[in-house]
Every structure is written in C-alpha cells, then in structure tokens.
Amino acid sequence: MLIDDLRRELAPDRLVEDQDVASGYSHDEAEWAPHGKPVVVVRPRTAEEVQTVVRACLRHGVPLVPRGAGTGLSGGANAVEGGVVLSTERLSAIREINPLERLAVVEPGVVNDDLRAACAEHGLWYPPDPASAPWSTIGGNVATNAGGLCCVKYGVTRDYVLGLQVVTGTGELVRLGRRTAKGVAGYDLAGLMVGSEGTLGVITEVTVRLRPLRDPEHTVAGYFSSVVDAGRAVSAVAAAGLTPSALELVDKHCLAAVDQWKNMGLAVDADVVLLGRTDAPGAAGEREAAAMLECFEQAGASWAARSTDQEEADALFAARRLAYPALERLGPVLTEDVCVPKAAVPEMLARIEAAAARHDTLIANIAHAGDGNLHPLLITPPGDDDARVRAQRAFHEIIADAIDLGGTVTGEHGVGLLKRDGLAGELDPPVLDMHRAVKAALDPHGILNPGKVIP
Amino acid sequence: MLIDDLRRELAPDRLVEDQDVASGYSHDEAEWAPHGKPVVVVRPRTAEEVQTVVRACLRHGVPLVPRGAGTGLSGGANAVEGGVVLSTERLSAIREINPLERLAVVEPGVVNDDLRAACAEHGLWYPPDPASAPWSTIGGNVATNAGGLCCVKYGVTRDYVLGLQVVTGTGELVRLGRRTAKGVAGYDLAGLMVGSEGTLGVITEVTVRLRPLRDPEHTVAGYFSSVVDAGRAVSAVAAAGLTPSALELVDKHCLAAVDQWKNMGLAVDADVVLLGRTDAPGAAGEREAAAMLECFEQAGASWAARSTDQEEADALFAARRLAYPALERLGPVLTEDVCVPKAAVPEMLARIEAAAARHDTLIANIAHAGDGNLHPLLITPPGDDDARVRAQRAFHEIIADAIDLGGTVTGEHGVGLLKRDGLAGELDPPVLDMHRAVKAALDPHGILNPGKVIP
Numbered sequence: 001m002l003i004d005d006l007r008r009e010l011a012p013d014r015l016v017e018d019q020d021v022a023s024g025y026s027h028d029e030a031e032w033a034p035h036g037k038p039v040v041v042v043r044p045r046t047a048e049e050v051q052t053v054v055r056a057c058l059r060h061g062v063p064l065v066p067r068g069a070g071t072g073l074s075g076g077a078n079a080v081e082g083g084v085v086l087s088t089e090r091l092s093a094i095r096e097i098n099p100l101e102r103l104a105v106v107e108p109g110v111v112n113d114d115l116r117a118a119c120a121e122h123g124l125w126y127p128p129d130p131a132s133a134p135w136s137t138i139g140g141n142v143a144t145n146a147g148g149l150c151c152v153k154y155g156v157t158r159d160y161v162l163g164l165q166v167v168t169g170t171g172e173l174v175r176l177g178r179r180t181a182k183g184v185a186g187y188d189l190a191g192l193m194v195g196s197e198g199t200l201g202v203i204t205e206v207t208v209r210l211r212p213l214r215d216p217e218h219t220v221a222g223y224f225s226s227v228v229d230a231g232r233a234v235s236a237v238a239a240a241g242l243t244p245s246a247l248e249l250v251d252k253h254c255l256a257a258v259d260q261w262k263n264m265g266l267a268v269d270a271d272v273v274l275l276g277r278t279d280a281p282g283a284a285g286e287r288e289a290a291a292m293l294e295c296f297e298q299a300g301a302s303w304a305a306r307s308t309d310q311e312e313a314d315a316l317f318a319a320r321r322l323a324y325p326a327l328e329r330l331g332p333v334l335t336e337d338v339c340v341p342k343a344a345v346p347e348m349l350a351r352i353e354a355a356a357a358r359h360d361t362l363i364a365n366i367a368h369a370g371d372g373n374l375h376p377l378l379i380t381p382p383g384d385d386d387a388r389v390r391a392q393r394a395f396h397e398i399i400a401d402a403i404d405l406g407g408t409v410t411g412e413h414g415v416g417l418l419k420r421d422g423l424a425g426e427l428d429p430p431v432l433d434m435h436r437a438v439k440a441a442l443d444p445h446g447i448l449n450p451g452k453v454i455p
Numbered sequence: 456m457l458i459d460d461l462r463r464e465l466a467p468d469r470l471v472e473d474q475d476v477a478s479g480y481s482h483d484e485a486e487w488a489p490h491g492k493p494v495v496v497v498r499p500r501t502a503e504e505v506q507t508v509v510r511a512c513l514r515h516g517v518p519l520v521p522r523g524a525g526t527g528l529s530g531g532a533n534a535v536e537g538g539v540v541l542s543t544e545r546l547s548a549i550r551e552i553n554p555l556e557r558l559a560v561v562e563p564g565v566v567n568d569d570l571r572a573a574c575a576e577h578g579l580w581y582p583p584d585p586a587s588a589p590w591s592t593i594g595g596n597v598a599t600n601a602g603g604l605c606c607v608k609y610g611v612t613r614d615y616v617l618g619l620q621v622v623t624g625t626g627e628l629v630r631l632g633r634r635t636a637k638g639v640a641g642y643d644l645a646g647l648m649v650g651s652e653g654t655l656g657v658i659t660e661v662t663v664r665l666r667p668l669r670d671p672e673h674t675v676a677g678y679f680s681s682v683v684d685a686g687r688a689v690s691a692v693a694a695a696g697l698t699p700s701a702l703e704l705v706d707k708h709c710l711a712a713v714d715q716w717k718n719m720g721l722a723v724d725a726d727v728v729l730l731g732r733t734d735a736p737g738a739a740g741e742r743e744a745a746a747m748l749e750c751f752e753q754a755g756a757s758w759a760a761r762s763t764d765q766e767e768a769d770a771l772f773a774a775r776r777l778a779y780p781a782l783e784r785l786g787p788v789l790t791e792d793v794c795v796p797k798a799a800v801p802e803m804l805a806r807i808e809a810a811a812a813r814h815d816t817l818i819a820n821i822a823h824a825g826d827g828n829l830h831p832l833l834i835t836p837p838g839d840d841d842a843r844v845r846a847q848r849a850f851h852e853i854i855a856d857a858i859d860l861g862g863t864v865t866g867e868h869g870v871g872l873l874k875r876d877g878l879a880g881e882l883d884p885p886v887l888d889m890h891r892a893v894k895a896a897l898d899p900h901g902i903l904n905p906g907k908v909i910p
C-alpha cells in the first residue's frame with residue numbers, strides 16, 4: 001500500500017490522514033469544479049521528501065495533485081479520488097535575495113506578498129501581483145502562470161521565472177533554467193513548466209528575476225454609467241500610447257459587496273469604476289496621469305479625477321483585491337477569466353451584459369481591463385439549482401464570445417477543470433495532440449495531476 | 456524520390472537544384488562547425504508550401520533544416536548530408552503592425568532591422584537587437600531566441616513572442632500562443648518553440664509584442680587598461696542598482712579590426728572600451744548616466760566621459776556591431792557565447808585571458824557585459840592546423856570555466872553543433888532525457904534539423 005510506504009519513508013508529521021483535516025485540502029476556490037477525496041495529504045519539508053512522495057506514487061500508480069495555498073479559481077488543485085495531495089505549505093523558506101544578480105531563490109510555499117516584502121528590504125521588487133497575493137504562493141503562481149494588476153506594464157509570472165527545481169514525472173529531482181540573465185542552453189523546459197498546473201512536474205524551488213523598487217504611482221479614478229463606456233476608456237488609453245502600471249475595472253456589484261463586508265465607505269454612485277495608475281518617473285508620470293484622465297473624460301466618465309489622497313487611492317485598490325472574497329459571501333461564484341484584444345474590450349463587456357440579461361444571471365465584473373483580461377463573476381443564490389443551470393449556460397456563451405473576438409478562455413487563472421471544454425474550443429485538434437504528446441513525454445505514467453488542463 | 460515530389464508539388468522557382476547555388480545555403484557563419492551537402496534548397500512563398508515540403512520530407516524520411524539568413528554562430532542551420540534546406544527568405548511580408556494591440560505579425564523571413572524600421576513609422580519599437588540585426592531574420596531570431604544589445608534592460612526575443620504559426624513534425628500547420636496581452640490556455644508551446652533551433656517545428660509566421668518608441672539614449676564611454684578592470688565596472692553598475700539600456704564591452708583587437716576595415720578613426724589607446732547607455736526619461740536619464748560614469752571611474756577607467764556628440768556615440772556602437780565581421784577577415788573565428796552571473800564577470804574575463812595565454816591563442820572580446828554574456832572570439836591564422844588545435848582546447852576550457860562559475864554555455868547564440876558537448880556538461884543526464892523525450896514527442900519521425908542541439 002502507498003500509505004505504508006509513505007509512513008515508513010516520511011516523519012509522521014508530514015502526513016495528514018485525518019479525513020476531516022484532509023478534506024480541507026481537497027479543492028481550491030473554484031466552487032463549481034468537482035473534486036475527489038484524497039487518500040492522504042502530504043506536507044513535505046524538503047525537495048528530497050517531495051521526490052520520495054513522487055516515487056512512491058510511481059511505484060503504486062497513484063495520482064498526485066500538487067497544491068499551493070488553494071486559492072486557484074479553475075479547480076487545478078482539486079484532489080483526485082483516491083490520490084495523494086501534496087501541499088507545499090511547509091516549503092516556505094526564502095533561500096536567497098541577491099541584489100547584484102537581481103534574483104531571489106525561494107521554496108514554492110512562500111506567500112507572494114511575503115516575497116515582495118522581503119525583496120523591498122533590499123530595494124528590490126517582485127512584480128507579479130495576483131489579487132490573491134496576500135495568500136497565494138509562488139509555487140502556485142508559477143503553476144498557473146499567475147497574472148495580476150501590474151501585468152499590464154510588467155508582465156506575468158512567466159516573465160520572472162529564471163529557473164526551477166522540479167521533481168519530474170519519472171521521479172528525478174532536476175534543475176531547469178538558470179541563474180544568469182540570459183541563456184538558451186537547450187529547450188525552455190522551465191518555461192514549459194510555468195502554467196502547466198502540476199501536470200508536468202512538481203516544483204520544489206523557484207528562481208525569480210527581480211526589478212529595482214519603482215517610483216511611487218499616481219492614481220486616476222473614473223466613474224462610468226456603463227461598463228461599455230468604461231471599456232471605451234480602456235481602448236482609448238491603449239490608443240493614446242499610454243502604458244499604465246495598472247488599469248482595473250470594478251463594477252457596482254463588487255463595490256457594494258466589499259462595502260457591505262468591510263464597511264470601507266466606498267462611493268458606489270456609479271455603475272463602474274475604472275482605476276488607472278502610472279509609475280513613470282517624475283514629469284513623465286505627471287504627463288501620463290493627465291493623459292489617462294483625459295481618456296476617461298472623453299470616453300464619457302460621469303466623474304474622473306487624479307487622486308491626491310494616497311489613502312483613498314489605496315482603499316480603491318484594496319477594494320479591487322477584496323472583490324472576489326466579498327462576492328463569495330453572496331453565494332457560489334463561477335469565475336470567468338477570458339482575455340480579449342484591447343480593441344474588443346467594449347464589445348466583450350457588452351456581450352457579457354447581454355449574457356447576464358439573456359440568462360437572468362447576476363454577473364459582477366472585475367477586470368484587468370488594460371490587458372483585456374476580464375473576470376465576469378457569475379453569482380447564484382445558494383441552493384438554487386435552476387439559477388446554476390442558467391449561469392452555466394451564460395458561462396459557456398461568454399467563453400464562446402471571447403474566442404469569437406480573437407481572445408482566449410483563460411488569461412491568468414489556468415485551465416484546471418473549469419476551462420477544459422473551453423480549451424478544446426480554442427485550440428485546434430493537432431495542437432491538443434501536441435499537448436497530449438508533451439504530457440506523455442514528461443509524465444509517461446500519467447500520475448501528475450491527471451485529468452487537469454488537457455480535454 | 457523526394458525531389459520528384461517537390462518538382463511536382465511546387466513551382467520551379469521554389470527549388471534550387473544547382474549545386475553551386477545550393478552550397479551557399481549549406482552552412483551558417485559558424486566556420487568551425489561541420490556541414491553536409493543538401494540534396495535541394497527550397498524557398499517557399501507560403502505557409503502551405505512549407506507544409507508541402509515538410510510532408511514530402513516525412514513521406515521520404517528525409518531530414519529538413521530550416522534556415523533564416525544564415526547569420527547563426529553555432530551551426531544550427533548547417534545542412535545535413537542528403538537533406539533538404541528550407542530557406543525562409545521569400546516569406547518576407549510584414550502582415551500587420553497594430554498600434555492599439557501593440558503587436559506585429561510577420562513572416563519568418565523579415566529582416567530584424569526592417570521590422571524595427573516599419574514599427575518606428577507607427578511610433579512603436581521591436582526591442583530585440585542582435586548585432587546581426589541588419590541581416591538576420593525574425594524567424595532565425597525566434598529559432599535561436601536571439602538576444603542583443605538592449606536585452607540588458609528589455610529582455611530577449613522570447614520576451615516578445617506572443618504567438619507562432621508552425622508546421623509541426625507531423626506535418627500539421629498550427630497556431631500556437633495568442634494575440635492577446637495575456638493567456639494561459641494550455642502549455643506554453645509557442646515558448647517551447649522559441650530557441651529550439653528548428654528541431655521541433657518550422658516557423659511560418661510570428662506574432663511579436665511591441666513597445667512604444669523610447670526616449671533618446673545618453674551614452675557613457677570608458678577606457679580601461681585591462682578587461683578585468685572593465686569587468687569590475689560592469690559589476691559596479693549592477694551593484695549600484697542601475698538599469699542601463701546597453702552595457703557593451705569591446706576590446707582593442709575588435710576596435711583595431713573594425714578600424715582597419717572601415718577606417719572609422721576609432722581611438723584605440725586603451726585595452727578595452729566599455730559603452731553604457733541609458734534611456735530613462737528626463738532627469739532620471741541624466742542621473743543614471745552620471746551614476747554610470749562614476750562607476751566607470753571608480754573601477755579604474757583611464758578615461759571616461761558622457762558622450763555629448765551623438766555621431767561619435769553612434770560610431771562606437773556601430774563599431775561594436777561590426778566587430779564580428781571585421782574579425783572574420785583576419786581568419787576563421789570560433790565564437791564563444793558564455794553567460795555568467797554578473798558578479799562573476801571580472802573572474803570570467805580573467806580566466807579567458809589566462810586561456811588565451813595558456814594556449815597561445817588570439818582571443819578578442821566583445822560582450823553584452825551588463826548581462827554577463829561574453830563573446831570571446833578565438834581567431835586562428837588561415838591554414839594553421841596547430842593553432843586550430845590550441846584554439847579548440849581554449850574553447851572547451853572557457854566553456855568549463857563558465858559552467859564552473861554558475862554560468863551557461865550559450866547566452867543567445869544557441870547550441871547548434873558547436874555547443875552540444877557543452878550542453879552535455881551543463882545539463883544533468885535526466886534533463887537531457889527530458890529534451891530527448893520532448894523532441895521525440897513533437898518530431899516523432901526525427902526529420903526536423905536532426906543532430907542539432909541535443910547531444
């Protein structure tokens with residue numbers, strides 16, 4: 001039995017066999033995705049212990065699901081019935097922060113915000129900032145190629161991963177990528193691991209690129225009476241050649257839910273709020289903020305202004321980050337993650353509104369609007385099965401609309417379980433075959449997070 | 456016969472059967488790498504014609520070597536005896552430059568500088584700028600993940616590739632990646648193709664990310680009496696937290712060779728010249744240039760100054776770009792492409808000097824010093840076999856030194872043929888196995904540029 005091997009090879013505190021405790025590790029935050037019951041949860045403390053777990057799973061042909069903090073929104077970390085869940089929570093050391101090479105080496109369980117804070121002490125900055133940054137881990141961020149607010153200017157997790165240590169599908173502990181600024185020695189296998197959602201290897205260490213701390217940001221806020229107007233403002237910012245350091249959209253449903261929960265005194269006398277930021281230094285920042293304000297006004301903002309009060313600006317961005325958990329309090333949330341070309345943002349927002357009306361479904365919107373990465377959040381009253389069916393229909397139609405507009409089914413959350421059908425709609429059959437071939441090549445025994453990503 | 460199929464399926468002008476003309480397509484600029492004689496050179500005009508060629512090669516089990524402009528320095532485009540060479544020179548259309556989405560769609564045969572010039576007309580910038588930019592093609596740049604001068608601030612080709620159209624090893628014409636700013640729909644197969652040197656697919660179209668045109672650069676030049684002093688200046692720039700937009704090293708051998716060829720009146724009263732640039736806007740640029748100057752002076756520059764004369768600054772950078780062809784005039788050049796951590800640059804430069812002395816070999820140095828990416832150029836007198844043997848020894852020792860210092864055997868030129876042994880030294884055996892597994896998965900019949908990259 002697998003469990004006997006694990007008991008023999010690992011210290012007792014590495015194993016969670018209590019079913020009540022283990023059930024807390026059985027799924028991520030994709031409430032609509034199915035999940036099984038793990039036979040055991042393992043919490044290794046070293047890369048070698050991870051290797052021990054993978055090798056035991058290989059010997060017994062038992063599936064293994066790696067898991068960070070479980071903040072995923074696509075079911076990518078959901079347990080497979082009878083399989084092992086490997087939590088990286090105890091692999092949480094920051095091993096190195098190197099100002100000269102501008103890199104950090106961390107274990108996968110390090111929380112995103114903790115890494116950012118540690119880097120700041122050295123005058124350095126780790127940019128990728130998913131809204132889950134206070135809870136999600138670097139390993140999970142790498143596994144899903146997480147995005148975030150500042151991606152619109154600074155790119156996604158993929159752009160910061162230099163190297164990985166990984167336990168492979170054949171149980172080898174290997175280093176991929178590098179520590180140098182550049183390198184083309186062989187295939188970009190580290191890059192291939194990023195966003196592969198634990199289906200090609202288990203990450204045991206991450207080397208990330210860092211940037212110097214940036215200049216303080218200017219914030220511009222705009223209120224709009226429709227999401228489509230706000231979408232026009234987003235397109236205008238891109239057309240004006242601006243490069244905001246954030247360009248976020250939050251609608252009234254989100255603001256109301258956050259306010260109700262946190263009592264932050266947020267103004268909600270608008271349908272949509274657009275939050276723009278620029279971190280261009282000095283006069284360039286002043287110019288960019290003024291130009292962004294003009295874009296908001298010309299797109300029909302009912303009110304727009306540069307924030308002179310840093311606390312107020314921070315509160316608006318905090319509300320943006322809290323939108324998802326605030327909405328979760330209202331009922332099960334089905335989260336979209338479509339990403340469309342910037343020119344298509346107004347049209348995509350209009351189609352989302354139409355889908356909400358057509359299927360009588362409450363759809364709240366938050367969006368990394370400057371990237372065209374939209375998060376329509378479909379909310380159904382708890383226990384209302386009919387509403388769930390309608391929401392499911394709206395979900396599929398929004399995905400089809402995104403593909404129709406030249407977009408993708410997932411901008412940053414990953415495929416997991418929820419987007420597998422969408423992926424089949426987005427990729428041509430020969431490309432799906434390439435996925436299967438790569439999966440079979442690197443996980444020949446099919447034990448790594450089986451059933452995820454590939455339709 | 457393969458050739459009969461190609462004659463039947465393609466217009467006659469697509470085929471080069473004349474052996475004299477074909478021999479011009481039989482190798483790249485890695486003069487030391489072996490090459491075979493192609494049975495035919497094909498110059499397709501469409502992606503579908505590329506597919507036709509790949510399918511014909513599949514039917515007949517004939518190897519196919521894709522080729523851009525042939526400016527490669529590792530033998531990656533060298534012909535396989537009896538195989539087909541596919542030149543992308545006639546796939547040279549710029550299909551789209553989109554200011555709103557900040558992307559361009561090009562055929563693989565577009566010359567790097569031509570794309571940059573076309574983008575500039577729209578106020579946009581394609582950053583990757585290998586020294587070969589006036590001749591090399593985007594397809595070749597993607598195949599090798601080409602770097603360049605501005606990589607130190609703006610990253611390499613990989614960072615700009617959004618999507619690819621590719622003919623696969625099974626003869627399918629597919630799209631990988633995307634047009635949107637973000638996307639995590641499935642494995643990063645577009646990224647995997649970048650730097651794979653034609654061994655996993657034949658590129659027929661490239662979608663690249665663009666940036667807005669940047670501010671004018673300030674140039675700082677420093678003369679040093681030793682490469683090691685210059686290396687110390689490089690480390691000092693990194694330690695000072697500066698982010699130069701270029702930081703290039705050119706030694707006296709290179710300057711003399713360029714001057715002898717082009718008569719540019721370059722001052723060569725120094726052993727090494729360091730060329731720094733910053734494009735930070737406004738006052739930030741002034742500050743960064745002043746700080747870089749201070750780093751040069753404190754590292755022991757015999758002379759250092761900010762260039763106030765744009766023509767003079769451009770001439771120095773032009774000399775940098777011309778260094779390689781200028782040295783080629785002196786004899787066969789064996790090019791290194793090691794990349795080491797920034798802190799190790801002085802030590803690596805010292806070891807290169809020691810190798811030159813130990814093996815009585817002329818080694819000229821150019822370097823993307825700010826990235827730690829060094830190009831020791833080993834030059835032997837034509838026809839001197841003994842010198843070649845000594846140079847070969849120095850070549851291998853420099854590679855071993857780079858690995859010893861935590862570096863990589865290739866920063867931007869690719870593995871091709873010349874670095875296969877080095878790759879075997881750099882990567883662990885299980886990682887080489889992963890390479891073989893991926894290669895077999897995506898090129899199951901082994902027809903795509905066989906013998907390259909993988910040892």
